[in-house]
Amino acid sequence: MTTVRSDVTQLGAMEMVEMFVFDAIAIGGGVLRWHPGTTITSGAVIWQGQTYNPIPIMVDGFEITATGKLPRPTLTAANIGGVLGNYLRSIGDGLKAKVIRKRTLGKYLDAANFPDGNPYANPATAFPDETFYVARKVNENPIFVEIELAVKFDVHGVMLPRRQVIAGICQWAYRSAECSYAGPPVEDINGNPTTDPNLDRCRKTLDACKARFGKSVLRTSAFPASLLVRQ
Numbered sequence: 380m381t382t383v384r385s386d387v388t389q390l391g392a393m394e395m396v397e398m399f400v401f402d403a404i405a406i407g408g409g410v411l412r413w414h415p416g417t418t419i420t421s422g423a424v425i426w427q428g429q430t431y432n433p434i435p436i437m438v439d440g441f442e443i444t445a446t447g448k449l450p451r452p453t454l455t456a457a458n459i460g461g462v463l464g465n466y467l468r469s470i471g472d473g474l475k476a477k478v479i480r481k482r483t484l485g486k487y488l489d490a491a492n493f494p495d496g497n498p499y500a501n502p503a504t505a506f507p508d509e510t511f512y513v514a515r516k517v518n519e520n521p522i523f524v525e526i527e528l529a530v531k532f533d534v535h536g537v538m539l540p541r542r543q544v545i546a547g548i549c550q551w552a553y554r555s556a557e558c559s560y561a562g563p564p565v566e567d568i569n570g571n572p573t574t575d576p577n578l579d580r581c582r583k584t585l586d587a588c589k590a591r592f593g594k595s596v597l598r599t600s601a602f603p604a605s606l607l608v609r610q
Contacts, residue, residue, distance in 0.1 A: 394417060394418060394419065394484065394485040395482060395483075395484060395485075396414065396417050396419070396424060396426070396482065396483055396484065396485050396488060397414065397415060397438075397480070397481070397482050398412065398413065398414045398424065398426060398431045398480075398481040398482070399412070399413045399414070399431075399436065399454070399478060399479065399480055399481070400412050400477075400478070400479040400481065401413070401473075401476060401477075401478055402476060402477040402478070402479065403470050403473060403476040403477075405475070405476070405477070406470050406471060406473070406474070406475055406476055407470050408466070408469070408470040408473070408476065412429055412430060412431040412432065413431055413432055413433070413434045413436060413456070414431040414432070414433055414434075414436075415433070415434070415435065415436035415437070415438075416433055416435070417485065419485050419488065419492060419493075420492055421433070424488065424492060425488065425489045425491045425492050426481065426483065426488055426489060426502070427489070427502040428489065428502070434456055434457055435456070435457040435523075436454065436455065436456050436457070437454075437455040438452060438453070438454050438455070438480075439452060439453050440452035440453055441480065441509065451514065451527055451528065451529050452511065452527075452528050453517065453525055453526065453527050453528070454478065454525070454526050454528060455523050455524070455525040455526075456523060456524055456526075457522070457523055458519065458520070458521060458522060458523050458524045461521060463524050464519045464524050467516060467519075467524060467526075472513075472515075472516040473513045473516065473526060474513055474514075474515065474516075475512050475513060476512065476513045477510060477511075477512055478510075478511045478512065478513060478528055479508050479509070479510050479511075480508065480509040480510075480511070481505065481506075481508055482505060482506040483504065483505035483506065484504075486499045487499060487500060487501045487502075487504045487505070488500065489502065510530075510531070511528035511529060511530060512528065512529055512530070512531055513526050513527075513528060514526075514527045514528060514529040515527050548583050548584065549581075549583040549584075549588065549599040550583075551599070553580070553581035553583075558581075560581075560591045560592070562591060564576050564578065564579035565579060565587075565590050565591050566579070566580070566581075566582070566587065566590060567579070567580055568580040568582060569582075570582055570586070570587070585599065
């Protein structure tokens, strides 16, 4: 049984069809489906029973590198008549809207795309979907709108259950049940050593945590590793 990955290694022209789903339901908008154009049709593309309308689109930066850096692709779409720009402004510039990139080969598109049908139509044969979220609107003018995308945990302000992801600052109350420190006074708010219980304060940094617990096991709500995805 052939797969879409094995097909692309075969000789002969076999057009890749790229489609995008802009899902803004979570931020008060709707769902838009686009494709940047294909030689198969000058109009809409039907894939998995859904209609993707043609719109001039340029994308860049979807490649995953070996550096460990998460991709931050950009999607530039035509702003004909200011329609797209107005729509994005109505939903907070589209921040945190979901963008799904879909790709398959033209030979597998739904039979409805072809006057005589398509014996190879197979809605299950495609590359894995790639899901991103709108991180920011980079540029808008009368010609185009450019948005930057990010994976879910690289979106600014993303929340894990019950607390925000912050790299170097602990959010727990000092000497609380979460913190669990119950030892003698260590430092004042400026990091100066003290034995006075009235001056004992935690700066909420990793160094302050190490001063109390040592370097092996820390009791902190910070996420130091989250810095790695932005380097």
